[in-house]
Each structure stands twice: as C-alpha cells, then as structure tokens.
Amino acid sequence: MIISNIIAGLESFAPPVYQESYDNAGLLTGEPGWHCSGIVVALDATEAVVLEAKARGANLIVAHHPIVFSGLKKINGKNYVEKAVIAAIKNDIAIYAIHTNLDNVMDGVNGRIADILGLLNRRVMAPRQNTLRKLYTFVPPAHLEQVRSALFAAGGGQIGQYSECSFQSEGEGSFRAGDHANPFVGEIGKRHLEPEVKLEMVFPAYLEPAMIAALKSSHPYEEVAYDLISLTNSFDMVGTGIIGELPEPVAETAFLERLKNVFRVPVIRHTPFTGKPVQRVAFCGGAGSFLVNNALQLKADIYITGDMKYHEFFDANDRLVIADVGHFESEQYTVDLLYDILAEKFPTFAVFKTGVRTNPVNYYI
Template sequence: MKIQAVITALEEWAPLAYAEDFDNVGLLVGDKNKEVTGVLVTLDTLEETLNEAIAQQCNLIVSFHPIIFSGLKKITGKTYVERVVQKAIKHDIAIYAIHTALDNSFTGVNAKIAEKLKLEQQQILVPQAKTIKKLTTYVPKAAANNLRKALFEAGAGAIGNYDNCSFNILGEGTFKGNEKSNPSIGEPEVLQNETEIQLNLVYEKHLENKVLTALFANHPYEEVAFEVVQVENKHQHIGIGMLGTLPEAIPPEKFITFVKQTFNCRIIRHSELLQKPIKKVAVLGGSGAFAIPNAIAANADIYLTADLKYHDFYKAEGKLILADIGHYESEQFTKNLIHSYLKEKFRNFAIVLSEKSTNPIQYS
C-alpha cells in the first residue's frame, strides 16, 4: 500500500478544501508514492515523535497539527521545526497534517469533544461560507436520465440528509456547428432545434473535479454548455465548533467538575458562573475566541474552548459562561479519533497510536 492510499482515505473524511486559509495541511514531508511500512498517529510531530515512528517502523506520521506552519527559508537544525524536518528526511519518514480540515468536519475534532461531553442534538457552531456550488447544464431530453445518474454518482445533488436532488426544466435549445464541427445530433452548418432539459444540481466544492469529469464523460454533445456558480447557502455539516444539549440540565459548578474530570484539566479559567443550569453547550477545540459571538447568538449556556485572553472573558457580558480548558486538553482525544478512523479503513495494516504526550504546558 502506498502513502497516497492513506491520504485518499483521510481526505474522503476531511477534504483539504475545507481547511482554513491560514493553515498548512496535507503532505508536508515525503513522497506520496512510497510504500507504507506503518502509520503513526499523533497530535503533534516532535523529535520524540520521530523517534517513536522509527522504533515502531512507521514511515508515515499522520499528525493533527502541522510541524511546518509558516515558510521555512533554511533547514539548518537551529529550531525544533528544522530539526524535525531534517530528521524526517534523513529517515525517509513522511509527515501528513490534517488540522483545520478535521476541525471543519462534522465528524471531526469538535464531534469528539461533544461525544466526550455526551451532548445530544449536535449541530455546527460556525458553518463555513462558500462550501456549496451549483451546476447548470443543458442536455437532450433522451440523454438526461443517464447524465443525471452519473452526476449523482459523482456526488452532485446531495443536500444535508438528502441525495439524488436536482431541478429540471424542459425547454428548446438551438445550435449550429461550423464546417469543422462534429455534432452528435444534426449536421454541420445546419440550425438544429432540440428538446432539452435544463439540469440543476448543487455539490460540495471539493467534488468539483469529479462532478465536471462525470459531466464531460456522459454528456452527448461535442461542446458541453454548462455554468458553475458559487451559492451562499450554508452547509449544515461543514464548519467549525459544535453545539449540543446535555441529557439533563445541571448546575454550573457540577458541569465544571465534570469537564475537569473528563478532560483531565488541572485548572479551568472561566468567566463568572451564572446562576442558571447548564443545558446547551458550545465547544470549539483549540483557539476559539473568534466564535464567542456565535456561541452567544446560539443561546449557549456555556462555551468551552481554549487560548482565551484577559479581555475575551469580558465578552461573556452575563449572557453565558466562557471556559478555557486548555489547548492541548481540548484536542487531546483527536489522535484517538484519527487512529480509530484509520484502523477501520485499514484493518490489516499497522496503524499505531502515539503514546507520547506532546503538551508543552506544565502546571505547578
């Protein structure tokens, strides 16, 4: 099995098209065409992670966080990032990072947090914009069913919990090819009137190549007339953060204790505990100050995230509780999530879960 097979499986789950613009995801080091000897799954890729991969005979590391985040101008071993890249190249170990692509997956990082908190009725906290496109094409009525079927198989026409969705308008098309044309219907240089179906389907943007390939492969015309437009509709399963409800409302103090036990938090920084039970919970693994307005707008009772600054806590304004549980703590179960996914995809292959804690923060 080649590294590309693992990459394909990961990107079916968390397409890189939905990673944030600032991020650096995908294959960062290595050759995708190399044979895989084993896969090590980790939250971060450090020198000790590479040592673990070498000891486990794994030549592919699947890391949540990217070791290369900004551009590298030199690789001299001066920084921990340069040393990791040097060592990976020396030992022919590939590194793949999934980061915000998995953050924006409905079954990704925040779904795992919600699962740990036993949240029900889960929904995306911050839906990602510009994730849906619409294809319009014109096809002879007799060929419409075949083309529609091929587009459905390519992933077009899927909306939330529905698939095979399309809108069809019957009309009349006209065309006339020049002397070099080879029309499938009619003759060159003769005006042709044809009963056609205007076929409209939406699709997730990462499927564009598959959808257009299916269009060209299954459309009978020599020149395919089509339009692709970006639509503003929000995709309910693509975005960052998660909202959910507890099975029963509980006092804030009891919920904070539950979170500390569940995430093994030595300490939780939080705004004033409001005197009302916690029922609706918003979560966002990693740095989530930007989504405080979303949590408030969603009428969450508490928002769990990390890396909140001093002035961020003022934004609670008595409308909800803001709780900073720690960056590592909020994402610690992500490597287990990735490991479980890959184990299910490749049942007879060595998928190793890193045993190293990469939390750089210590408490005294």
C-alpha cells in the same frame, strides 16, 4: 501502499481547501511516492514521536498540528521544530499534517467532541462563505438518470444532512450542427429542436473538476451545455466550531464536573456561573476565543475551548459560561479520530496511536 494513496484518503475526508489561510497542512517531510511501511497518528509530530515511528517500523506520521508553520531559515537543531525535522529527514520519515481542514469539517475535531458529549441538533457555529457552486445542464430525458447519478457520485447534491438533492424542469433546446460536427441527434446544417430537461445541482466549489468530468463522461452530447454559478450561501457542513444540545438540561457545576472527566483535567478555568442550567453547548477545539461572540449570538449556555486569555473571559458578559479546558486537552481525541479514519479507509494497514504525550503543559496540584 504508497503515501500519496493515504494522503488521498485523508483529504477525501478533510479537503485541503478548507484549511485556514495561515495554516500549513499537507506533506511537510518525505515524498508522496514513498512506499508506506506503517503510520503513527499524533497530535504533534515532535522529535520523540518521530523516534517512536522509527522504533515501530513506521515511516509516516499523520499529525494534527503542523510541526512547521513558517519557513525555516536554518535547520541546526536549536529548537523542537528543527530537532523534529532533522530526525524525520535522517530517518526517512514522512510527516503529514491535517490541521484546520480537519477542524473545519462537521465530522472532524469538533464533531468528535460533540459525539463524546452526546450533543444533538448540531450545526457549525461559523459556516464558511463562498464555498458552494451550482451546476445547470441540459439533458435528453432518456439520459437524465444516467447524468444525475454520475453527478451525485462525483459529490454533487449534498445540502446539510440531505444527499442526492437536485431540481429538474422540462423544456426544449435548439442547435444547428456545423459541417465537422458529429451530432447525437439532428442533421448537419439544419436547426434541430430537442426536448431536454434542465438539471440543477449544488456542489462544493473544490469538486468542480470532478463534477465537469462526470458530466461530460455521462452526457450523450458531443458538446455539453452547462452553466456554473458561484453561490453566496453559507456551507453549513463546513466551518469553525460546533453548537448542539444536551438531551436534558444539566446544572452548571455538574456539567463542569463531567468536563473534567471527559477532558481528563484536574482543573477548568471558567467565568462566573449564570445560575441557569446547561443545555445548549458550543465547542471549538484548540484556541477558540474568536468564537465567543458567535456562541453568544447562538444563545449557548456554555462555550468550551482552550487558550483563553485573561481579558477574553470578560467577553462572556455574564450571559454564558466560558470553560477553558486547555488546548491539548480539547484536541486530544483527534488521535482517535485520525486512527478511525485511517482504519476505515485502509483496514489491512498498520496504524498506531502514539504513546508519546506531547502536551507541554503540566499541572501542579
């Protein structure tokens, strides 16, 4: 198994195109062509995690947080970032980061917490805009199912929780084959009319090359007619944060007690209680203060995140409870998520969860 194969598996789950502009996800050290001897999954690729990978005989670390966010002008070990990079290079260990792209897919970091909390009727809090396209093509009726199935297999036709979505309408196409053409139907030099089906299908923009390749390989015509349209529709399966509902309302104090157990924290910073039961729950792993207004607009009873600053707590406006469980704590189950993704895609390969606790924050009680 080479590292590029493992990266392809991860990126089929969380495409790099969905990372935020400030992010630095991807292969940070090492080469994609290396043979992989084993994988360690971690939240942070610190020096201790690099040395752990070496001890386990693994030469790939898959981490949520990129150890390198901005350019390094010097690498002399003066801070934890440089120490980790030096250790990785010295020991031929590759580091791959899968960060905000994993945050921004429905079944990613936030989806895993929604699973643990048992949230129903989930949706993304801030869906991505301008990430969808629509394909129109024209197919002879006898080849319609062949083309449609190929486009579905390439990733087209997904709308929310529904797959294989398309629309067709019947019509008649015309063309005249030139002297050097090799027409599937009709005669060279003569106008030809052919019954055709107009096939429409939505797809994520990043899949355009795969969709066009599938169309051309499955379509019988020498020259395939198609149109691509950019859509302004939001993509409800991609974006930041998740909101859902508990099966039954829960008292605020009881729900916070549950959060302490789920996130394994001795204390939760929170805004004043509203006196209402909790049923609609919004969540964003990591630093999620930017989604407070979204939580309010979506009428959440509680918004759970990390890294809230003092003045940002005032944004609750006594309309919901903001609960800060900590940055590391809110993302700790990402290690389990990455392990499960890799174990499913590469069931016979050696994948290890890190035994290093990388949280730099401690609590004195």
